[in-house]
Amino acid sequence: MVRAHSHTDSTKVRPITEAEFPEWLRAVHVGFLREPVVAEAELEARRSQFEPGRYLGAFEGDRCVATFRSFEQEVTAVGGEFVTADGITGVTVTATHRRRGLLTRMMNHDLAVAKERGDVVATLIAAEYRIYGRYGFGPATSAAEWSIDLPRTGLDRRGPDLGAGARIDLVGPDEVRKIGPELHDRLRRATPGAVSRGDWLWQLKTGALRLDSKWTEPFFAVYRAADGTVEGLLAYEVDDTWGDAKQPLNTASVRAMLCSTPAAERALWHYLCSVDWVTQVKTGPRAPDDLLPHLLPDPRAARITTQSDWLWVRILDVVRALESRTYEGEGTLVLEVVDPAGLAGGRYRLDVSPAGASCTATTESADLTLDVGELAALWLGDESAVRLVALGRVQEEQAGAGRGADALLRTSRRPWCPDMF
Known part of the structure; x- marks a missing residue:
């Protein structure tokens, strides 16, 4: 039976210890509706990945009821540069503890640490579409x-x-x-x-x-x-x-x-x-x-x-993300990036040419206003700004700015992530 919860939730969210790893992995099984028993072979194989501070759990007493893991990763930007990423996986909330904000607490903690660490983006592959947009992620590749x-x-x-x-x-x-x-x-x-x-x-x-x-x-x-x-x-x-x-x-x-x-x-x-x-x-x-x-x-x-959709991206550093990729055209684009979490918002002037790119904070009038998640969808060149304008997800502040953005950002071949994590 799924238990109703009160408004006073004593569940603690914190990094797990290595000794708590078996209980954490059991909670992963429960969250993904697998058999709630962890085989010794899986425990030993996955134990080698354990990294202190990057495994989060929500605990009610000694019982883990939500899980979250991040790991060091690189993502290829347009043009071939590898950028540092906070890879996120193993995200679950046990059915008895949904709607308590446990994922929000774990996600906010992890993204803040990743930002401080200097990661350019965070990444994940979403089991469900509607969850991660509220944390600033956008679908950046498909399969x-x-x-x-x-x-x-x-x-x-x-x-x-x-x-x-x-x-x-x-x-x-x-x-x-x-x-x-x-x-x-x-x-x-x-x-x-x-x-x-x-x-x-x-x-x-x-x-x-x-x-x-x-x-x-x-x-x-x-x-x-x-x-x-x-x-x-x-x-x-x-x-x-x-x-x-x-x-x-x-x-x-x-x-x-x-x-x-x-x-x-x-x-x-x-x-x-x-x-x-x-x-x-x-x-x-x-x-x-x-x-x-x-x-x-x-x-x-x-x-x-x-x-x-496949790989989802959350931009943590707009300047480094936009400067890391290459551009086939030449032009200037001023973006008003909205980020309710306060990690990457601001107004940025992007100047690009085939020789390179420069992205700086600016007070100039914006060409486009968009959520940080929509910028993530545009970053690897797969999504169309014109399409997002038509969907009401990007606002054109200057007539034709969507077409101008597409001329600079879109790529001749679509991005792709060959891996699942």
Whole structure:
């Protein structure tokens, strides 16, 4: 039974101790509606991530009823610069303790510390859309998933023509841990919205660390260019489904694909779509403007099954955020940034050119007035200021300012975050 709460809440919000970590992790399970028991394997695997001060809990006596975790992260700005970020995850409130302001207390504490620490932005991937806008976050990237009907693709099922010297090999997890991090760094340098990935995650994705007994090892395929450079890595699993007439109807599901060149992307998709017995491919989350559908002779063979927001950003330092990215055009934009939390509000003059950018506080008349969350949605180049004006979420103070902002801020390819955290 869900218990009603009184207006006098004695719940304490504070950083947890390492000894309280098992209870904190149990509360994470409860908040995400998982089995409210933590397996020893998961406890040991996750304990290695513990960092004092960055795990918050709300406690009623010894019982943890809300959780919050942040960690050091980098996010790629437009143009390839890595900016410091406060990555947020593990956010839960137990059903019996909702609507008491526990998340607000944890979030306010964490963002204030991140601001003082000098982080440029905070990031998260939102389980629910309506929660995080009130804390200044805005959806900055999105993702899409496709299901590919292989008989309709028109691809040559004999496999890709790799050209002279290039090759695709199946490798083991030890090899992935050796070659993966450098490939991922090259990919994220070229991908606005991508985030850093630590060694813990590589171990988790290759089975060196296991959260439970349900781990199944995927196939790992590596694409090497003619000079031997690793340009692509694909992790996938295949089910075991057969039709009544003893015909294979297997589905290959992609766990991850990292490619630093279009050639690698083309080759690995063609490879996967030509594996014998496989009649359907599920792509997992990809960039919303992924090349995939148009790598197929019949793009209609790839059907979108999921399309949604992905990485949310909260700007903590407007000047550093706007100066960290590149701009293809040249111009000036004065922004009135509204931030009820008082972390990043103010009026800023942004002067940009292909040679660089300068952002300074100003008393000049604003071109646009917008909430800090809307600025986050514009920062990586995915959202349109004109669209936000039409939605009533950005106010044009000068006629045509939305179009001018789009000319400066929007990018030719859409940002994307390949990781979940």
